[in-house]
Amino acid sequence: MQIRASQSMRNFLLTLTLFMATLNVHAQKEHEAFRAYLFNNEYEVYLRINLYDQDITVPGHELYGKLPGYLGKKNYSFCWVITSCDVKSDKKAVLQLINDFGSEELTATLVRKNDSIYQLRQDAGSTLKVPHKNKWQKLSKTILLKRK
Secondary structure: OOHHHHHHHHHHHHHHHHHHHHHHHHHHHOOOOOOOEEEEEOOOEEEEEOOOOOOOOOOOOOOOEEOOEEEEEOOOOEEEEEEEEEEEEOOOOOOOOOEOOOEEEEEEEEEEOOOOEEEEEEEEEEEEEEOOOOOEEEEEOOEEEOOO
């Protein structure tokens, strides 16, 4: 009888341990939702973000210090700096951005659609513009970005 009880207890503890480990992995993934490198192929722009620790340094713009992140353009040093953020849930964050000249600002919402697709929506303020072939290219009000 003791052997059966002992075996049952072992099975229970193993099941409990596996369940707790699964919960921990799920919680870690949720906490990683807004710590990412996201890319949009159409506009060749990317978001480098860590909205939790806010420890991103913009290359070439170290003067800004550590930030929640930035939106950059492939092959250009120009960027939009995320000056503040509010993580509403594991699927939504509100971002405040300024261009690297400090002359334009906007509010945007970043929504996680699934583990690899995010949507950036410009809500208020200036329009996101990035350099493209020696001109300014306006980004669509809503763009999709893929996690790399």
